[in-house]
Amino acid sequence: MPKIKYIDETGRERVVEVPVGWTVMEGAVKNLIPGIDADCGGACACATCHVYIEPPWLDKLPPKQEMEETMLDFSQDVRPNSRLSCQIKVTPELDGLVVRTPKSQH
């Protein structure tokens, strides 16, 4: 199972295994990683699963669709490496992915 490292705003790192086909958001929620609310459960409807992708991984991810792009446009503290974690499906190639979670989504 691919391993994903989540780093929260205090710098605490957690490495968890996430099944292929699940999303990076689900990997966080099911492992009690703080900072990801995901109110809508992954429907790209609420923008409360915002994460920052560690730069080496950025271009390994599938590109943003228009819905994600726009939802991010209106999120807080958006940076060039911002993504909505509900829109990133875990694949074997993403084994080792590192993402940072923000302080709060609201």
Next chain:
Amino acid sequence: MVKNIVIAGAGQAGAQAVFTLRAEGFSGAVTMIGEEPFAPYQRPPLSKAYLLGTFERDRLFLKPDAFYRESACELILGVGVRAIDRKAKAVALSDGRSLPYDRLLLATGTRVRPIRCPGAELAGIHYLRGIADVDRLRPALRKGKRLAVVGGGYIGLEVAAVAVKHGLDVTVFEAMSRVMARAVSRPVSAFFERLHRAAGVKLLLNTGVAAFEGSGRLEAVKAEGKSYPADLALVGIGVIPNMEIARNAGLPCEDGIVVDGNCASPADPAIFAAGDCTWHVGREGIALRLESVQNAIDQAKHAAYAMAGRPRPYREVPWFWSDQYDVKLQIAGLARGGDRIVLRGDLASRKFAAFHLRDGAVAAVEAVNAPSEYLVGRKLIAGGTRVAPERLADASVPMKNIV
């Protein structure tokens, strides 16, 4: 001193209340009681990806089991709350137990409204509310079968979209003159009617179902004097709030358990309610019952704030979404408060929004594949901002520059 909180209902609102109570530093006992044999799970995917079969059951659960352990929340599942003894401050459970409480949160949700017509008890007639309903329905969605969907609301139309993908022959029976009439405006209804018809769904408007026919098993649906052959039916004609225990305990109820701005019962400061089962006065000044994830989450948060001793009145902008085929409908605000509709974008391009204005300010937005319109609309609603209708209607003005 509040030492012991009991949550009746283990759905979206119940899970959120546990989370927020602990986040607010409440350190007393928390017990959550759920009628279904499952820990709290997401309902929205039930009529979408879970029904389609692309989303396994494990993924539905809102929190992992470890969350309840770490939150020291005792989960009592497969058990209902049958009565509230307000004097003794205790609830009676269906297994005969009695549980005391200092604060009680009613997060009991809703149940499906049963159709009352001849043949309603025939085999092959389905409803959709919980995991068990979908586990029964999914295997019946077999290619070539004729599915009658009774009710052109969110549930009926989402199921119709999934069934068409599975290769079924789908007919939707809607008693009103348009689909989703209770929830969306005319242009949005018209768009979804075209969308479903283009996908191959037969949509019969102004067509109320009079009876189901068959011997033991559904064979046909009778509507407006005609008989339509059907192998199975899905009834989606709305829900009923689970408020009997509140009413029997003398708490005020309308079409839901009445709550104030802190999600407390006005008749009993120890009892709160959150989610689909409540009746509250929204920020628009209209009393209503909302059926949505947003309202469940936000009312549960505000009930938890108050129960933890730090009340912050509930004034959130309602929001909602529906996925049908590749179309995402996002709604914010309350359209019934509006006095004028402004359309932005082109229905034919499958990307447009309907803004509802009240006294020149945005009261609601219905956005079809239009996330900027939805998100900016939500902010405009929250701010009570006045906008020029002609700018709103001009799709060449970016939403970011609308005010």
